Amino acid sequence: xxxxxxxxxxxxxxxxxxxxxxxxxxxxxxxxxxxxxxxxxxxxxxxxxxxxxxxxxxxxxxxxxxxxxxxxxxxxxxxxxxxxxxxxxxxxxxxxxxxxxxxxxxxxxxxxxxxxxxxxxxxxxxxxxxxxxxxxxxxxxxxxxxxxxxxxxxxxxxxxxxxxxxxxxxxxxxxxxxxxxxxxxxxxxxxxxxxxxxxxxxxxxxxxxxxxxxxxxxxxxxxxxxxxxxxxxxxxxxxxxxxxxxxxxxxxxxxxxxxxxxxxxxxxxxxxxxxxxxxxxxxxxxxxxxxxxxxxxxxxxxxxxxxxxxxxxxxxxxxxxxxxxxxxxxxxxxxxxxxxxxxxxxxxxxxxxxxxxxxxxxxxxxxxxxxxxxxxxxxxxxxxxxxxxxxxxxxxxxxxxxxxxxxxxxxxxxxxxxxxxxxxxxxxxxxxxxxxxxxxxxxxxxxxxxxxxxxxxxxxxxxxxxxx
Amino acid sequence: xxxxxxxxxxxxxxxxxxxxxxxxxxxxxxxxxxxxxxxxxxxxxxxxxxxxxxxxxxxxxxxxxxxxxxxxxxxxxxxxxxxxxxxxxxxxxxxxxxxxxxxxxxxxxxxxxxxxxxxxxxxxxxxxxxxxxxxxxxxxxxxxxxxxxxxxxxxxxxxxxxxxxxxxxxxxxxxxxxxxxxxxxxxxxxxxxxxxxxxxxxxxxxxxxxxxxxxxxxxxxxxxxxxxxxxxxxxxxxxxxxxxxxxxxxxxxxxxxxxxxxxxxxxxxxxxxxxxxxxxxxxxxxxxxxxxxxxxxxxxxxxxxxxxxxxxxxxxxxxxxxxxxxxxxxxxxxxxxxxxxxxxxxxxxxxxxxxxxxxxxxxxxxxxxxxxxxxxxxxxxxxxxxxxxxxxxxxxxxxxxxxxxxxxxxxxxxxxxxxxxxxxxxxxxxxxxxxxxxxxxxxxxxxxxxxxxxxxxxxxxxxxxxxxxxxxxxxxx
Numbered sequence: 001x002x003x004x005x006x007x008x009x010x011x012x013x014x015x016x017x018x019x020x021x022x023x024x025x026x027x028x029x030x031x032x033x034x035x036x037x038x039x040x041x042x043x044x045x046x047x048x049x050x051x052x053x054x055x056x057x058x059x060x061x062x063x064x065x066x067x068x069x070x071x072x073x074x075x076x077x078x079x080x081x082x083x084x085x086x087x088x089x090x091x092x093x094x095x096x097x098x099x100x101x102x103x104x105x106x107x108x109x110x111x112x113x114x115x116x117x118x119x120x121x122x123x124x125x126x127x128x129x130x131x132x133x134x135x136x137x138x139x140x141x142x143x144x145x146x147x148x149x150x151x152x153x154x155x156x157x158x159x160x161x162x163x164x165x166x167x168x169x170x171x172x173x174x175x176x177x178x179x180x181x182x183x184x185x186x187x188x189x190x191x192x193x194x195x196x197x198x199x200x201x202x203x204x205x206x207x208x209x210x211x212x213x214x215x216x217x218x219x220x221x222x223x224x225x226x227x228x229x230x231x232x233x234x235x236x237x238x239x240x241x242x243x244x245x246x247x248x249x250x251x252x253x254x255x256x257x258x259x260x261x262x263x264x265x266x267x268x269x270x271x272x273x274x275x276x277x278x279x280x281x282x283x284x285x286x287x288x289x290x291x292x293x294x295x296x297x298x299x300x301x302x303x304x305x306x307x308x309x310x311x312x313x314x315x316x317x318x319x320x321x322x323x324x325x326x327x328x329x330x331x332x333x334x335x336x337x338x339x340x341x342x343x344x345x346x347x348x349x350x351x352x353x354x355x356x357x358x359x360x361x362x363x364x365x366x367x368x369x370x371x372x373x374x375x376x377x378x379x380x381x382x383x384x385x386x387x388x389x390x391x392x393x394x395x396x397x398x399x400x401x402x403x404x405x406x407x408x409x410x411x412x413x414x415x416x417x418x419x420x421x422x423x424x425x426x427x428x429x430x431x432x433x434x435x436x437x438x439x440x441x442x443x444x445x446x447x448x449x450x451x452x453x454x455x456x457x458x459x460x461x462x463x464x465x466x467x468x
Numbered sequence: 469x470x471x472x473x474x475x476x477x478x479x480x481x482x483x484x485x486x487x488x489x490x491x492x493x494x495x496x497x498x499x500x501x502x503x504x505x506x507x508x509x510x511x512x513x514x515x516x517x518x519x520x521x522x523x524x525x526x527x528x529x530x531x532x533x534x535x536x537x538x539x540x541x542x543x544x545x546x547x548x549x550x551x552x553x554x555x556x557x558x559x560x561x562x563x564x565x566x567x568x569x570x571x572x573x574x575x576x577x578x579x580x581x582x583x584x585x586x587x588x589x590x591x592x593x594x595x596x597x598x599x600x601x602x603x604x605x606x607x608x609x610x611x612x613x614x615x616x617x618x619x620x621x622x623x624x625x626x627x628x629x630x631x632x633x634x635x636x637x638x639x640x641x642x643x644x645x646x647x648x649x650x651x652x653x654x655x656x657x658x659x660x661x662x663x664x665x666x667x668x669x670x671x672x673x674x675x676x677x678x679x680x681x682x683x684x685x686x687x688x689x690x691x692x693x694x695x696x697x698x699x700x701x702x703x704x705x706x707x708x709x710x711x712x713x714x715x716x717x718x719x720x721x722x723x724x725x726x727x728x729x730x731x732x733x734x735x736x737x738x739x740x741x742x743x744x745x746x747x748x749x750x751x752x753x754x755x756x757x758x759x760x761x762x763x764x765x766x767x768x769x770x771x772x773x774x775x776x777x778x779x780x781x782x783x784x785x786x787x788x789x790x791x792x793x794x795x796x797x798x799x800x801x802x803x804x805x806x807x808x809x810x811x812x813x814x815x816x817x818x819x820x821x822x823x824x825x826x827x828x829x830x831x832x833x834x835x836x837x838x839x840x841x842x843x844x845x846x847x848x849x850x851x852x853x854x855x856x857x858x859x860x861x862x863x864x865x866x867x868x869x870x871x872x873x874x875x876x877x878x879x880x881x882x883x884x885x886x887x888x889x890x891x892x893x894x895x896x897x898x899x900x901x902x903x904x905x906x907x908x909x910x911x912x913x914x915x916x917x918x919x920x921x922x923x924x925x926x927x928x929x930x931x932x933x934x935x936x937x938x939x940x941x942x943x944x945x
Contacts, residue, residue, distance in 0.1 A: 040754070047763055093610070097760055098765045113761070115583060115601070118862060122612050123745030123847070124746040125750070130746065135743075261613060264608050265614045274603070
């Protein structure tokens with residue numbers, strides 16, 4: 001019976017002119033956004049790959065110089081594009097693309113792509129993700145608001161129930177029918193998305209992380225299920241189709257346009273971000289406090305003099321200047337970890353407010369998950385920041401270690417290509433899917449909760465709805 | 469008669485809960501929006517004050533150190549000498565170039581959370597200086613702010629449509645329209661009356677609420693041009709409102725039922741406010757893609773590698789270009805580290821300029837395309853107008869960056885001769901200072917005027933067309 005109702009609902013919808021117009025619009029917009037996403041992705045990832053290769057070239061082709069000069073010269077790290085950024089660019093445009101890895105300092109990522117765009121971008125990006133998060137729920141609302149109330153208003157509901165159709169079956173059947181119609185609109189886009197991704201990957205589709213894509217589809221499917229159930233529930237509960245439409249449109253507006261901004265401002269009021277000046281000053285004050293480094297150096301000097309049984313550091317078989325440089329790095333690393341750690345924790349707390357606020361507006365939970373799975377969220381940027389910083393620290397260790405071994409007192413020491421090549425190329429591997437899911441348990445729970453609540457509410461509204 | 473209609477409408481509207489709900493929601497949203505704007509302006513002001521204090525403290529420190537050196541006659545490493553023009557112009561004495569929030573900044577946060585509002589000016593390269601930004605949670609930048617401009621651009625039209633979509637159709641559906649028209653009154657007059665009253669309520673709510681919130685948040689009424697700005701701001705709110713009221717009048721004149729009118733108006737809102745702007749953005753970023761800045765980073769690096777490799781040769785050619793800087797002992801100067809650095813910087817900048825120009829060119833092309841496309845979406849027109857009035861848009865920022873460029877040149881022009889003459893910085897008071905010159909109010913008014921005309925023209929056309937169509941309005945059936 002459920003299937004029969006679903007089929008009737010689907011057929012009816014396909015014959016409806018409104019459905020055909022709306023689905024044509026949705027289909028066109030999602031294809032356009034996918035195409036544009038694909039183009040942006042291929043352009044950017046090519047540029048980033050070229051840049052990564054050339055920063056490596058520059059590094060190994062350095063002329064002979066002191067390792068510490070090379071450390072000051074440094075390398076750049078460029079964040080590779082995540083493949084699912086085709087679907088959801090997330091915070092990518094608002095995050096710097098390049099970081100300079102040099103001696104003594106953890107730098108910030110610079111050059112946010114958004115700064116190179118017009119103010120119109122603040123209306124939204126029209127990525128495939130935005131189509132799915134904002135436009136499709138509206139599509140669901142418009143297709144569903146009269147699904148139940150319409151039957152009541154036309155008097156067909158009484159007939160249906162008199163035939164012995166169970167209300168539960170009726171609701172489930174309608175939900176299924178609407179879901180099938182939505183599927184018809186979405187399947188071409190999904191196929192195109194898969195093809196686009198397959199084209200961008202050299203090793204074929206499976207070279208990427210198919211699990212992420214599958215989960216992404218599941219998250220959006222769950223979101224649409226929530227929207228369908230809610231809309232159907234409201235359609236049954238509201239006194240008229242008109243009231244159902246007003247309620248659902250208000251919900252859509254609040255959910256997709258108001259909530260995120262309102263919550264963002266709330267989150268920053270709860271967890272205020274410091275200004276760049278405050279942040280830099282506090283960090284600089286800690287870096288300028290050389291006493292801990294001095295203490296540590298005194299200890300090491302004494303220990304080394306004892307160990308090698310000599311009187312002056314010049315008599316040591318190793319270069320103390322290298323040790324001193326490395327100690328400076330180690331101390332600065334602690335300072336960076338403390339200050340950047342605090343700042344990034346703050347962002348995480350702000351973003352967690354978004355996840356929690358998903359209880360009020362499911363779109364917030366969906367967006368967090370979507371960015372997370374697409375690899376374009378702050379947590380994964382933070383992971384890249386950490387990887388780049390680890391790499392910087394490795395470079396310093398390698399170079400300073402070389403100074404310790406090879407520099408002789410009173411001599412100019414120059415190292416060459418052999419040492420530059422000792423530094424491995426920077427290779428970043430994105431975190432595993434399970435790591436992402438673990439980070440977004442809140443959003444997963446919230447989405448699951450919405451799903452259960454929406455379906456329960458739909459069935460309840462169907463069970464208690466007036467017949468006329 | 470018109471007044472009587474107004475009075476009657478007022479008493480019916482007053483009795484309807486919708487209006488009060490709408491006005492209440494609106495007032496709360498406006499309050500929250502202005503509060504967020506005011507907080508952001510306070511944050512910026514605090515950051516700028518922090519920068520100014522840091523600079524002052526640093527300069528006091530420099531003066532102190534110079535005094536100490538002079539008094540004790542002590543030796544000081546050339547890399548730490550606070551009198552060396554190379555040190556002062558470079559690491560020790562940078563001054564801040566600051567863009568203070570405009571007088572109406574709390575009204576629209578615009579691009580001000582994304583584009584840096586202060587730079588630390590030194591002899592470093594232009595690109596390095598301009599790359600500094602305020603720190604911010606990127607997700608917050610993505611989501612955008614809940615400011616008054618957001619309320620006005622997104623919510624205000626929806627509320628207008630909510631109170632106007634059935635102004636005629638409801639009367640028709642209730643059967644009161646025929647009754648009213650049996651009196652000697654034109655339908656035109658009734659519609660105009662209904663719209664006038666609703667406009668007074670809604671436009672009034674925006675203006676009064678934001679005025680009160682602004683007064684509480686603190687707007688400097690003494691700042692130059694503030695009167696004109698406030699006037700234009702009120703005008704923008706009124707014209708944007710007029711656009712949506714006219715649209716509602718036009719749709720009402722079709723004589724469709726309430727449900728159909730609502731659907732048409734909601735779709736128009738969705739297309740004009742949500743979809744078109746995003747699609748414009750998609751179009752311009754796809755047609756005029758700005759390459760990733762990683763390319764610029766690499767180009768700068770290559771240029772500086774090449775330039776450093778031939779440092780002393782560059783210095784020679786620099787002398788050829790600037791013979792006035794050559795002192796007698798140019799021979800020895802060749803080896804002077806600081807002079808080589810000036811020449812290298814100069815060369816790097818020259819090599820990088822075409823690369824940087826490519827970015828600028830694409831951005832300008834994007835903006836030009838948007839300047840044309842904006843006339844298709846009232847939301848984009850309104851955004852540009854509000855950002856311009858608040859001084860948080862792209863134009864004022866470009867104006868600021870142009871001044872920063874000039875100041876950077878002035879800065880170098882001050883230190884480079886000192887470096888070449890191997891002179892010392894004698895007075896820190898002579899080190900150039902940056903003072904932001906506000907955009908001329910006339911220029912802003914012109915830009916905003918174009919946007920407002922772009923809103924007013926379609927509003928007038930739709931309104932006139934709608935009203936003229938009312939003559940053929942099917943009062944019954």
